[in-house]
Amino acid sequence: MFPKPQVALVPNTYEYESFPLVKPTGFREYDARWLFEKEINLMGVQALGMGIGTLIHEMGVRPDLVTGHDFRGYSSSIKYALISGMMAAGLRVKDIGLALSPMAYFGQFELDCPAVAMVTASHNDNGWTGVKMGANRPLTFGPEEMGRLKDIVMNAAFTLREGGSYQFVEDFRDRYITDLTNRPKLKRKLKVVAACGNGTAGAFAPQVLEMIGCEVIPLDTNLDHTFPRYNPNPEDMKMLHAIADKVRETGADVGLGFDGDGDRCGVVDNNGDEIFADKIGVMLARDLSKLHPNATFVVDVKSTGVFATDPELRAQGAKTDYWKTGHSYIKRRVNELSALAGFEKSGHFFFNKPVGRGYDDGVLTAIAVCEMLDRNPGKSMADLYSAVPKTWGSPTMAAKCADEVKYEVVDRVVKRFTGLKGEKVGGHAITDLITVNGVRVVTDDGTWGLVRASSNKPEIVVVVESPVSEARMREMFKAVDAVLHENPEVGAYNQTI
Structure with missing residues (x-):
């Protein structure tokens, strides 16, 4: 038996060193990211590894997996905790060492591994860690797989198996570089x-x-x-x-x-x-x-x-x-x-x-x-x-909003703009609302503004663009921002125009 993960533990305590810590919000739409030590501990990472192995067997995928880690001071220790869990769940792990995420994806082809688990927090600030996973090259997990993985891990519904193994692949960096430069x-x-x-x-x-x-x-x-x-x-x-x-x-x-x-x-x-x-x-x-x-x-x-x-x-x-x-x-x-x-x-x-x-x-x-x-x-x-x-566009602007409420806030914004369809926003009539991912509000002169929940950080993303002028871009931002900040849960932006 393996202990059921806890959603909160105090560091530097007996409990912290005795139980897995895994905050549920770390399971994102298509990968997993946590603040290391505050939201996940090494035992929690081990539980994640057992969850990955359990899911891969459940999916009927051959249990061969490539893994690597990015250059953060704690990433290698996280990778080895992950490996111990994956091996316990019967995965045959090939470790390519320090790697780029695409180098791990390349490893799926080069090393004939259907699955991948790359330890990286990507562009997130220091303190974050995470895993990008897949079991059907070249694809990575989507919401369905991530939802199932979350259920397995948070309920400790692991299936441990014999047959797990570990192999370190030497000089894989050279093979990746050779492939790119051929x-x-x-x-x-x-x-x-x-x-x-x-x-x-x-x-x-x-x-x-x-x-x-x-x-x-x-x-x-x-x-x-x-x-x-x-x-x-x-x-x-x-x-x-x-x-x-x-x-x-x-x-x-x-x-x-x-x-x-x-x-x-x-x-x-x-x-x-x-x-x-x-x-x-x-x-x-x-x-x-x-x-x-x-x-x-x-x-x-x-x-x-x-x-x-x-x-x-x-x-x-x-x-x-x-x-x-x-x-x-x-x-x-x-x-x-x-x-x-x-x-x-x-x-x-x-x-x-x-x-x-x-x-x-x-x-x-x-x-x-x-x-x-x-x-x-x-x-x-x-x-x-x-x-x-020529168009005038903004950088990606991200406003702080807790993971627990960001999707609810975006739903409110979508409903708000849906109620405004046919009316004017920023002085121009709304002609289209694209709601495949949040809401993209398009007006009659081609200017648009997007509001969506970040998939990997506690933020709500805003982007605006106009084919008319910088002034129209700024008008759209002002209009979109006003609707977004009707919600008190939304904080300051990381950068604005």
Whole structure:
């Protein structure tokens, strides 16, 4: 028997060292994240591992699993606690060591493992930990699997089995890098800023970019799990501004920024202007649709409306499907529709065959950006960006809201806007409400505002965009924010326009 997890324990007590601590809200829509020690302890991680093993056997999946961990001071200890639980539940575990999340996904193919459990808190601040899981490559768990996993773990409904084993896979980093760089070298000599925020990507991205023929200017590439300058998050304006400064200082052709576990990439052009990831998606879709006409692209509801209206994409016969935000959702949708690629405003990009294997890989995204520039020898990154129809868009803005109430608050906001349909918001009539993921309010001039619950943090996300003017974008934000903050549970934003 294994003790039933507790939802709250006081650290530095007998009970804390004797019982598993697992806060239920750590089970998110498509992965799991907790504040380590406050919301989960090592025994709780062990319980999570037994839950993963129990679920994989329940799903009838061959019990071979690849695991790795990101560069945080506590991630390796969490991984070994997870491994002990997974082995107890009969999983045959292959450990690739310090890794990027896409390196673990690559391991599912390279090591013939149907399942994956990558220990990472991604771009979350220090103190957070989590696991990205899947049992059907290249997909990761969605709400159904995560809900079942939560039930198993919180009720200690584990099925322990014989047959669990452990193998450490040596030199797997080299196999991953070899796979990425097994391609023709760039013809165009590109000077590239590679910014890693002192996260895990620093051990991978600069070398890969050099191997494909770039001159690399490293920025915060030494691994330091205290993240001394800023959080490794290419949606964070601090990181983007640091990249922009380095691009202008060095005269680089492009700046590329990677998040904490290397599955996302942010881009700054040669003028030092930050390009939001959804616009990079438009540029890559334009480039790829020339090579693959009539392609389908999947984008999340946070992304620009240009995907649906761009004349060049229409001329190439490209089709766009707007879907739920979240790496698991977009990955699944790309797979379902056999789309060529999927793009999220957060910087998760999913390249399907023949470009990739369907999972999100920030280093592969960086390669795709460089190859796009290589195919346009007379044009700079700024030239390609200026060719995209102009819109005024906000960064992703996140307002604090407790995990326990954030979905209820968003439901209230959806009902509020539903009641306003046909009326004016920000001085313009509402023409459409997209409610596949929160609510995207669209007005008669194409301006829109999105409100949705964050899938992995205690926050509510707001994004606004206008094809008309910056003033219209700000009007929409003011209108959307006013409705959101009718709810007293909503706190301050992490950043605003």
